[in-house]
Amino acid sequence: MMYEFKVADLAEEFGVHRNTIRNWINSRTLPAQEGPGKRYAMKVSDYVALCDKFGIIPKVNMEMAVEIEELKTITTAQTGQPILQLGEKTNTLFDDPSWGDVCLTCGTCASACPIAGVNGLDPRKIVRMAVLGLEEELIESSWPWKCTMCGKCEEACPMNVEIVKLMRRLRSRRPRNLVPGPIHKGVAMCLERGNNLGIPKDDFAFLLQDLGEELAAETCPGFTTPLEVRGSRLLITVNSKEPFAEPDDMKWWWKIFYAANESWTVSADNWEGVNWGLFSGDDEAMKTIVGRIVDNLERLHCEALLLPE
Amino acid sequence: MRENRITLDNTIHTKLATYHDPCNYGRKSLKAFGHGYFEEGRIITRACCPSFVDMEPNRNGNYCCGAGGGAWAMPYAPERVFYGRIKARQIQECGAKMVIAPCHNCRDQLKKSLNKEFDLGIEVKYLWELVSDSVIIPTKK
Known part of the structure; x- marks a missing residue:
């Protein structure tokens, strides 16, 4: 049985400030869960224990809990009608109506x-x-x-x-085939080929090497793109939009890493940093795609992940 | 920046600059992780652009660019542009001519769509593009 309360009401009951109640909730001194409408709920036993602690008479206690069977008997006796029983929860859009x-x-x-x-x-x-x-x-x-x-x-x-x-x-x-625009197609492609736009592994590796040579010639002498370098400090993901349509944009981050003398790498597979499952509402795909990034982190012994956006 | 591993030249970007708070870095991070990344991007922007102004409202109250949640890729372009009218007005009212966007979606919407649709006459850069264009490359490695 739960005791539902609003912060202001409980503060008045205990003679403390609202912020004190909030602090108690945040520090778990008061084990309450936030619910709809800025209301909180805690077990009646916890509420009674809290009252005991501060010498306050509880507004409710366990003995006040109504037994369903008892209620049925009372209702039937009073009205002569059998008790109306509601069916199972059918609304699936809310955890709680x-x-x-x-x-x-x-x-x-x-x-x-x-x-x-x-x-x-x-x-x-x-x-x-x-x-x-x-x-x-x-x-x-x-x-x-x-x-x-x-x-x-x-x-x-x-x-x-x-x-x-x-x-x-x-x-x-x-239904997945009715998701508007390309985002579900991107998710499906990412699951199949490792990035939303299906860029082949060899093309990606060649592009990164080529851009690295350009950057070395432009502003960063001696620069080479660190693809699959084990033991780098940072693993960097890539937004597939960039190698596909705006490849030069990748050099901005690379130049910063060069200036900072940073240790970083990009994986040869599953380098996609855009997880469209977040937008299409596909938790399973999201999990798979995140899991692959974690696998890359472990495989390449990187210390930290940088999703550069 | 904090460890002095990079040095930024703050004389390159002289236009009045502003910083766009992406929903996912700010408001939604605050809700999901208990920390909204409002100040980090501003500290970096101001280190490159001494001439800085905030849009109103900003941080937790900031308006979405209009292209978030995958909307940049959705087949609802007129709605996306209409959505962005408030962002466009915010930019116009603050007077900035350089808008820093730390998110791919926001940058594309601001640079490729709103700038043209609302005739804003602004330059738009990614946060890391701004840093890259401001960073001083050490002569000896």
Whole structure:
């Protein structure tokens, strides 16, 4: 059984400042979990223990817990009707419906969102639709893909509704062949060939060597591109856009490393630094792609990873 | 910079510069990791560009460029440009002629899209491009 409270209420109950309660929560002196609507929950037993510690009479205790069977008997006796039992949770967009239900539709999110109003997009409406179970309508809509998941709405929300999490969950529920634009194709390509644009290993190695020679001739005498150098301090990932379309842009980082006399390397395979699974809502692919980078770090005995963006 | 391993020439970039806070470095890092990378990029930018001004609002309240979350690659270009109108206005209002973007998405949106659509007349550089163009190459290695 959980005791739900707001920071201000608990502060009044204990006669301390709100910041004290927040500090207790952060330091785990008070073992509470943050929930929807800036409310917190802790076990009643923890609450009672805290009250005992400070000599305060608890507002609730374990004996006040209602037994479901007992409640059924009482309800049936009073109304003559069998108790109505709700079914299993069917809304899959929220971990807990109260995450959406604390939304007051105040519109602070919509005021903060630069794309609210375009094609009927409104964060309030999306949250409300999710609470009401209009899942298919939301998954089919283009709203989650026009939203940039910038988090401005969440930062503004006075009730802590996790709007970005909802948006990303909606993206992840789109069938993969219906993900707009090239981002899912990029993920599939990355899983198959090690980078989003399918640049072959030999071409990549040749390009890096060639650019290294150019840089040596331009500004950095003696520079060579350190491909697959074991024991380098840093492993650097590459945004595939650069070798594909803007190769000279890679030299900016290289010049800084040269000036700083840094020890660094790039892996010959799985060097992609852009994890489009983050945007397409594909956690499995994200995990695989991150895992490959970790494998490279271990294989090349690097100390640290630099994702240069 | 802190360890004096690189020296930056702060006389190369003389235009009034500003720094764009990418959502993922700032607001979203703050939420995910408890630290928003707001100051790091500014310290580096100011070391290269002594003439500096912040956009309003900035840091945790900053507006997205409009191309985040994969939007640069999405087939919704008119919406993306419309989204960016607030960013464009922020840039115009602060008067900067050099915008530093530490994120690939943001840089592409600012440089290749908003600059033209809103006739901003700005130069856009990656944060590391700025450093690379300011770094003094030691004569003896």
